[in-house]
Amino acid sequence: MSTATSAPGGTGASTTDPIVRIIDLHKNFGPVEVLKGVDLEVRRGQVVVILGRSGSGKSTMLRCVNHLERPSSGTVIVDGEVIGYRIKGDKLHELPPAAIAKQRTKTGMVFQSYNLFPHMTVMENLIEAPRRVKGVDKATAMEDALQALEEVGMAHKADVYPSTLSGGQQQRVAIARALVMKPSVMLFDEPTSALDPELVGEVLNVMKRLATSGMTMIVVTHEIGFARSVADEVVFMSEGRLVENGPPSQVIDAPVHESTRTFIDSIL
Amino acid sequence: MKAVTVTESTRLDPSATPPSELVPMRHSGRALAALVILVAAASLGYSAMTNDNFEWPVVWEYLFHPEIMQGLGTTLILTGVSMTLGIILGIVLAACRMSENRVLSTLSGAYLWFFRGTPLLVQLIFWFNLSALYPRLSLSVPFGGPEIAGAATNGVLNLWAVAIIGLTLNESAYMAEIVRGGLLSVPRHQSEAATALGMNRWLTFHRVILPQALRVIVPPTGNQVIGMLKHSSLVSIIALSDLLYSAQLIYSQNFRTIPLLVVISIWYLVCTTVLSYAQSHIERHYGRGVHVGVQRPGGLAKLRSLGSRLSQRSQSNDNPNPA
Ligand SMILES: Nc1ncnc2c1ncn2[C@@H]1O[C@H](COP(=O)(O)OP(=O)(O)O)[C@@H](O)[C@H]1O
Ligand SMILES: [Mg+2]
Numbered sequence: 001m002s003t004a005t006s007a008p009g010g011t012g013a014s015t016t017d018p019i020v021r022i023i024d025l026h027k028n029f030g031p032v033e034v035l036k037g038v039d040l041e042v043r044r045g046q047v048v049v050i051l052g053r054s055g056s057g058k059s060t061m062l063r064c065v066n067h068l069e070r071p072s073s074g075t076v077i078v079d080g081e082v083i084g085y086r087i088k089g090d091k092l093h094e095l096p097p098a099a100i101a102k103q104r105t106k107t108g109m110v111f112q113s114y115n116l117f118p119h120m121t122v123m124e125n126l127i128e129a130p131r132r133v134k135g136v137d138k139a140t141a142m143e144d145a146l147q148a149l150e151e152v153g154m155a156h157k158a159d160v161y162p163s164t165l166s167g168g169q170q171q172r173v174a175i176a177r178a179l180v181m182k183p184s185v186m187l188f189d190e191p192t193s194a195l196d197p198e199l200v201g202e203v204l205n206v207m208k209r210l211a212t213s214g215m216t217m218i219v220v221t222h223e224i225g226f227a228r229s230v231a232d233e234v235v236f237m238s239e240g241r242l243v244e245n246g247p248p249s250q251v252i253d254a255p256v257h258e259s260t261r262t263f264i265d266s267i268l
Numbered sequence: 269m270k271a272v273t274v275t276e277s278t279r280l281d282p283s284a285t286p287p288s289e290l291v292p293m294r295h296s297g298r299a300l301a302a303l304v305i306l307v308a309a310a311s312l313g314y315s316a317m318t319n320d321n322f323e324w325p326v327v328w329e330y331l332f333h334p335e336i337m338q339g340l341g342t343t344l345i346l347t348g349v350s351m352t353l354g355i356i357l358g359i360v361l362a363a364c365r366m367s368e369n370r371v372l373s374t375l376s377g378a379y380l381w382f383f384r385g386t387p388l389l390v391q392l393i394f395w396f397n398l399s400a401l402y403p404r405l406s407l408s409v410p411f412g413g414p415e416i417a418g419a420a421t422n423g424v425l426n427l428w429a430v431a432i433i434g435l436t437l438n439e440s441a442y443m444a445e446i447v448r449g450g451l452l453s454v455p456r457h458q459s460e461a462a463t464a465l466g467m468n469r470w471l472t473f474h475r476v477i478l479p480q481a482l483r484v485i486v487p488p489t490g491n492q493v494i495g496m497l498k499h500s501s502l503v504s505i506i507a508l509s510d511l512l513y514s515a516q517l518i519y520s521q522n523f524r525t526i527p528l529l530v531v532i533s534i535w536y537l538v539c540t541t542v543l544s545y546a547q548s549h550i551e552r553h554y555g556r557g558v559h560v561g562v563q564r565p566g567g568l569a570k571l572r573s574l575g576s577r578l579s580q581r582s583q584s585n586d587n588p589n590p591a
Contacts, residue, residue, distance in 0.1 A: 068460060105465075119554075133471070134466075
């Protein structure tokens with residue numbers, strides 16, 4: 001009953017088809033059900049911010065979108081493709097790992113802990129996947145990389161190793177690394193949670209510019225200010241369910257559900 | 269309280285300015301210890317050079333003796349081949365040990381338990397005697413794969429096979445643990461990041477995980493190579509003419525035991541020194557990106573560092589918000 005359905009019904013914004021569709025997603029870790037039937041639609045160019053307590057299943061949901069986690073049941077559709085499966089008759093057949101790997105190029109992911117490759121320079125981090133996964137030639141890959149680095153203000157650090165960069169700089173490089181794959185949607189899992197407070201702003205600024213440029217984004221974050229100013233839709237998640245969704249003015253400033261209200265109060 | 273000129277204290281009057289001259293602590297104990305050790309070493313060296321039992325002229329005579337040279341060759345080939353096979357088998361064993369397949373991981377664990385739990389010398393004698401019972405011995409890739417090394421059980425070839433099998437199987441057990449430790453040292457997030465970028469399992473392994481694991485794997489592997497060079501002398505027990513056995517053959521006839529042992533010790537030392545030198549170079553290669561301040565010595569970086577050294581001006585143009 002409290003399971004939220006797709007974007008607010010009848011807003012008239014459905015002229016574009018959803019680029020991400022999550023349908024009745026369940027995920028169990030052993031006997032524990034972490035996702036208990038999640039439905040979510042994200043349209044092209046939309047920024048969806050997911051709020052929720054630690055342990056409510058936000059990361060797990062995000063990781064199901066690019067199949068880092070294999071859903072126990074339910075379907076994830078990105079850009080018209082069922083992730084992880086091939087439809088054959090009335091059955092879903094699991095795809096081989098190589099095919100799933102290819103599907104992942106449609107989604108870019110940014111992690112809390114940046115996860116740059118420490119043995120590669122910034123430039124090498126950025127051209128690795130385009131060259132080896134997409135087969136882009138080196139010159140083109142480097143051109144794309146330099147452009148992406150300029151977008152995040154890191155072009156002057158192309159030749160250094162990640163360990164010489166601050167957390168904020170590393171995260172901006174990680175964003176650029178995801179962008180050079182030209183994904184249809186960007187997934188952010190608490191991108192600023194590991195950063196010193198004074199470095200949060202530079203990463204959020206990069207994300208704001210990305211949103212303005214029309215990138216579709218699903219962002220798990222506790223940055224209410226960012227949610228208020230950038231999100232088209234805010235989703236509140238609790239104990240494996242989406243309990244409330246809507247524009248920031250509604251979910252953040254006038255939450256309907258008790259659990260949402262308690263959570264918003266606790267982080268403001 | 270009044271400030272006194274000659275006091276020794278860590279306290280400073282709040283209004284006073286601390287003196288600016290720094291006097292480093294003197295390590296007089298270290299200098300003394302170094303002196304004692306130097307004197308002891310010098311006297312030891314002097315006694316060795318002057319003691320007639322060392323028979324230095326005999327040492328020079330046999331240093332490049334053809335049989336010694338041949339023994340050195342045998343030792344080097346044995347080390348190279350056994351180590352290479354041991355590393356390959358070790359990687360396979362580590363992969364099995366880390367596999368989710370319980371049968372594979374248990375079998376691999378049992379293998380390590382046996383080969384690390386019994387002395388190499390016993391294993392060598394065991395293979396030597398076993399070879400007498402079988403008409404043909406072969407080492408092959410598991411599950412009906414191609415033969416890696418094989419030999420009929422008579423002739424010199426057989427001795428080589430026994431030695432290589434014995435050294436390889438023993439070495440692989442140690443290498444398996446070294447490789448496993450290296451792979452485990454790479455944070456799980458690294459493979460997740462690679463996977464999220466669309467890299468498949470092979471790309472993730474050999475472009476992201478292995479290069480980072482090698483930083484941990486290389487130093488102990490260097491030790492293993494050096495260890496193997498010396499352990500290979502155990503094959504003299506099965507009469508394969510390695511460096512030690514060649515010397516034994518010579519001194520069993522001319523009874524110049526000490527100088528011949530000195531000769532082969534010199535060769536062992538030469539080899540281990542060269543290996544240590546190579547090891548430190550390889551370590552530096554795989555340590556890149558880990559030590560802060562390391563820049564890839566590529567063209568752009570070289571030019572930049574040259575430029576900044578020339579201009580002596582470090583400017584920060586780190587701008588998160590370009591126009
Ligand atoms: N790989 C895993 N194995 C077992 N339990 C897990 C695993 N990943 C997450 N969980 C559990 O699932 C729940 C939801 O986790 P997560 O999705 O990370 O929450 P959030 O990101 O909202 O903090 C937590 O209780 C967590 O302990
Ligand atoms: Mg999380």
